Amino acid sequence: MKRATLSVIIVAMNEAHDIGDCLESVRHWADEIIVFDSGSTDGTPALCRELGARVFETDWPGDGPQKNRALAQARSDWVLCLDADERATPELRAEIDSILTNGTPHAGFSTPRRSSFCGRFMKHSGWWPDRIQRLFKRDSARFTDVAVHPSLVIDGTLGKFNSPIIHFSIPDIKEALDKMNAYSSAGAQILFERGKQASLSQAIGHGLWAFIRTYLIQLGFLDGKEGFILAIANAEGTYYRYLKLMLMHRQNSKNGAH
Numbered sequence: 354m355k356r357a358t359l360s361v362i363i364v365a366m367n368e369a370h371d372i373g374d375c376l377e378s379v380r381h382w383a384d385e386i387i388v389f390d391s392g393s394t395d396g397t398p399a400l401c402r403e404l405g406a407r408v409f410e411t412d413w414p415g416d417g418p419q420k421n422r423a424l425a426q427a428r429s430d431w432v433l434c435l436d437a438d439e440r441a442t443p444e445l446r447a448e449i450d451s452i453l454t455n456g457t458p459h460a461g462f463s464t465p466r467r468s469s470f471c472g473r474f475m476k477h478s479g480w481w482p483d484r485i486q487r488l489f490k491r492d493s494a495r496f497t498d499v500a501v502h503p504s505l506v507i508d509g510t511l512g513k514f515n516s517p518i519i520h521f522s523i524p525d526i527k528e529a530l531d532k533m534n535a536y537s538s539a540g541a542q543i544l545f546e547r548g549k550q551a552s553l554s555q556a557i558g559h560g561l562w563a564f565i566r567t568y569l570i571q572l573g574f575l576d577g578k579e580g581f582i583l584a585i586a587n588a589e590g591t592y593y594r595y596l597k598l599m600l601m602h603r604q605n606s607k608n609g610a611h
Contacts, residue, residue: 357453358384358429360491363406364419368437369395371521376404378440383433389423417503420496427491434487434505435518439466444516449488452512460509461489468520471529471579478573478580479566486511487518501539526582533590541597551598560592 361383365372372388380386386406390398391413398408409426413419424432431453435441441449445464452462465482467474475481486505496503523529544551567573567587573580 354454354456357431357456359431359433359449359453360384360427360429361386361433361435362389362420362423362427363387363435363437364389364391364416364423365393365397365401365437366391366413367393367395367397369393369397369400372397372437373400373404375435375437375440376401376406378442379433379435379446380405382441382446384429385427387423387426389419391419415498415500417496417499420503421498424491424495430491432489432491432494436520438521440519440521442516442519445514445518448514448516452488457512458510459512460493461486461505461507462512462514464488464514465517466520467517468522470523470583471525473576473579475576475579475583477571477575478568478583479571480583482517484513485518488514499543501536501543529582529586533586533593537590537593537597540594541601544594544598545601549598550602551595553596553599556592556595556599559595560588563591564588 359382361379363372363375363386365388376386386401386404388398388401388406388408390401390408390410392410398410401408407426409422411419411422414422420434431449433441433449463484463486466485468480468483469475470478470480486507489505489507490509493509494505494507496505523532564584564587568581568584573584576583
């Protein structure tokens with residue numbers, strides 16, 4: 354049986370500090386690497402080209418649409434989607450190699466993801482095993498057209514890998530706060546476009562529940578001080594998402610009254 358081919362797709366912006374290690378984890382193994390860059394000013398495109406990637410410099414239509422653009426450029430039988438702060442482990446590459454060599458009835462595979470928060474790889478808090486769908490047959494899947502955290506829609510059955518992707522997610526509190534602000538704004542916009550409503554009491558309630566879920570139900574207290582910090586960050590992000598949604602409706606009502 355002829356070995357199937359593999360494309361790796363990555364979307365990026367100002368990831369020169371991270372993307373080199375991501376590319377090194379796959380560049381001597383994948384048949385092609387495709388990077389879609391949306392306006393980097395730190396040399397990301399040049400670095401990716403030096404490491405053998407096909408680079409497309411374009412605008413930013415949102416995470417899902419951008420990943421679908423990258424997918425449309427893939428030429429291999431199978432596609433592995435990575436983020437710039439992720440790494441394919443040797444063990445995961447071996448599992449994927451087995452699929453490429455021996456074939457499979459599945460159209461896609463999920464893999465666990467081991468993520469770090471402020472220097473600690475989390476074992477609880479909803480961050481492990483954190484199964485994600487990242488490997489799929491090129492013509493059997495596409496990403497949902499949402500701006501943040503798109504899901505993968507696969508036409509066919511789903512298999513499971515045992516080996517993880519390594520995810521250097523949030524190195525410090527500054528990035529945690531930056532992501533919390535960005536994600537809460539994007540999440541509020543999505544809810545607003547869906548016609549969802551929110552009040553201050555709902556924002557507080559959702560935030561409290563996010564803390565309880567992360568720290569108690571998902572055993573975040575077993576992740577030490579980082580587990581507590583993450584639970585607070587999740588609570589804040591959820592609270593601000595619904596608070597921003599409430600204020601969006603208030604502003605929209607004011608604009609409509611003029």
